[in-house]
Amino acid sequence: MAKGRVTINETLCKGCELCVSVCPKHVLQLSTTKINASGYNPAEVVNDDCIACTSCAKMCPDCAITVEKLD
C-alpha cells in the first residue's frame, strides 16, 4: 500500500535520472515509450512503494516533481 504519491510534470522533465538514482524504493524510472516535446524520456512511476520521502523532488533540477503524503 502506497504511503505517498509522486507526480511528474512530463513537460518539464529532462530525463536526467537524478530522481531515479536517489529513490530508496525504486519507484521511478525513465520511460522507455514516451518522449516529451523537448525530446526527453520523462521519469515515470512504476510501482506503489512511494513513502513520500521527497528525495526525488529535492534532487530534481527542474521542479518537475510534486509529492503527496497519503493518509
Add this chain to the structure above:
Amino acid sequence: MAKVLMKGNEAVGKAAIEAGCRYFFGYPITPQSEVPEYLSSELPKVGGVFVQAESEVAAINMVYGAAGAGARVLTSSSSPGIALKQEGIGYISNAGLPAVIINMMRGGPGLGTIQPGQADYNMTVKGGSNGDYHDIVLAPASVQEAVDMVMEAFDLADYYGTPVIVLADGLIGQMMEPVEFNYVCKKELAPKTWALTGKGDGEKHMIQNLVIEPDECEAWNKSHFEKYAVIEANEQAWEEYLMEDAEYAFVSYGTSSRIVRSAISYLREAGYKVGMIRPKTLWPFPAKAFEKLDKKIKKYMDVEMSMGQMVQDVAYACNDKNKIEFYGRTGGVVPAVDEIVEFGKRVMGGDK
C-alpha cells in the same frame, strides 16, 4: 546664495549634493582626488553614502546597482580611471539607467601624465565601451559652469534614462573660482517606477543587459536610438562668442576655449574679425551652431588639448573639411595665448 570661492573638484562634489545626489562610489586618482575626499566627509552629513571602491571597475558597477535601485548616484575619476569604467558605463547605457560621471581629464594615453588634457573626447563622445550607444557629454569651461552642468546632469540623466558624463579637465578640477549654486531644474521628471525596490505586492522588476536573440537586440538598440534622436533635437548647447560679424571662427571647448577667448581679444585688437563657437554639449554635438553659419565663415580654427579629436565632428558639422584648421597641444601641455594668436594669424593671413 552668495558666491563662495571653491576648488573645482570640491565644487562639483557640492553641486552633486545640492542636486539631491546622496550616493558616491569612487576611487582616488590625480587630478580629481578632492572629489572623493570632499564627498567622504560631506555626504554622511546629509544622510548620504560614500564608498571608496577597490577599483574604478568596482565603483562604476556600484553605480550601476545604485542607479538600478532608483538613486541619484555619482562617480568621478580622471582619464585612466574613466578608461577602466568604460565597461560599466556601457552596461548602464544599455540598461537605460541614469547616472552622472565626472571626468577631470589628464594627458594620456596609458598612465600618461597628471597634467590637464582633452584627449578623452573620442573615448567619451564616440563611446569607449562596446556596442552602439551614446551618453550625453557636457563640457564646462569654468568652475561655475562645472557646478551648473553637474546639477543639470542629474536632471538630464533622470529625464532621458542615460548616463551623463561631465567632461572637464585637471585645470578646472584644481583651480579655485567663485561659485554659486542656483541651478533650477526645468524638466518634469517621472517617478522611477521601474527601480529595483523589492516587488512587494506588485510585479517584479528586472534590469536586463543580455538580449540574446539578434532581432530583439536590434529592436532594443533601435529603441535607444529613438531616445538619442530626441536628445540630439533638444539638447545641443553651445556659446557663440563675438560671432556677429565674424569671418573666422575658433572652435574650442573647456579649458582650451578659455585660452582661445584671450587670444581672440588680441586678434580683435589687431583687426581680425574672429569669434568662437564653444560647444557646451559634446554629445549631442552642437551641429545646429554650424548650420546657420556655414557660408559666412571662411575658416574654422579648431583648438584642443589633444592631437585633434573634436576636429572631426567640426568638419562633419560644417560639411567642408577644407575649411578646417587645427591647432593642438597634447600630453598635459596647456597651450599659451600667444601660440593661439600665432595660429590664428597664420590661418587668417599675416599681420593686419
Add this chain to the structure above:
Amino acid sequence: MAVVFQKTKALTDVKLHYCPGCAHGIVHRLVAEALEELGEDKNAIAAVPVGCSVFANKYFNFDAIQCAHGRAPATATGIKRVHPDKIVLTYQGDGDLASIGTAEIIHAAARGEKITTIFINNGIYGMTGGQMAPTTLPGMKATTAKAGRDPKINGNPIRVCEMLSTLDGPVYIERVSVSTPAQVTQAKRAIKKALEIQRQGLGFTFVEVVSTCPTNWGLTPVKSMEFVREKMIPYYPLGVYKDITAEEGK
C-alpha cells in the same frame, strides 16, 4: 492526503534553459524556497552573473539585475547601500566569482557588505563550453587544458571559502553540495541561515555550493554527482568556515 513537496512560488513558471541534470536548477529552487519561507521573496533583489545562470532573473520571481562579468558583488553593494532594508543577494559561478570577479568578491566581503553571495563551484566554464576555471581540479580536463589541468602550467585551483574566511568582514561562510538529498537539505539550511543573518544586518554571508556540469564534464548527471562526492568534495571540503553567530552563542 497532504502535499509535502511542490514548486515554490518564489520561482516563475518559465522553463529552465539548463542542460539535463544541471544543479543550477536545484540551487535556484533552494534560494527561492529559503526566501519564501523567510517571507522575504517580496523584499529581495538578486544580482545575477555572466555565465550559465545569466538568465536566473527570468526564473527568480523577485527583482533582479543582470551584472557585468564578475561585478555582481559591486552592483549588489550599490543596491544594498540604497536599500539597506532589502534582502540583496548575488548568484555567481566560479568563472564569474573566482576569476574575473576576484577583486569584487574579496572587497565586498572585506567591507562586510550586508549581502549574501551564493557561489556555484563546478570547476568549469559552462556557458562558453568547458574551458578551465579557477576551480578546475588538478588533472581535470578542460577545453583549454586538454590533457588535464597541470598546476605547473595552469596554476592551482582557488579555495574561495578558505580564502574569504581569513577576512574580518564576513560573518558566515559555509560550503555545501547538492549531490545527495541529505546534502540538498543541508544546502538549503545554509542558504536560509545566510539570508536570515543578512536580515539581521550582521554582515557579509557566503554559501559555496559544490556543483556539477554534466555536459562539459562529459558525464551523465548521476555520474556527475558521484564525481562531486569522489573528487570535488575531497578538494573542497564541506562545512562551516566562519559563523560569528555560533561564536557569540558559545
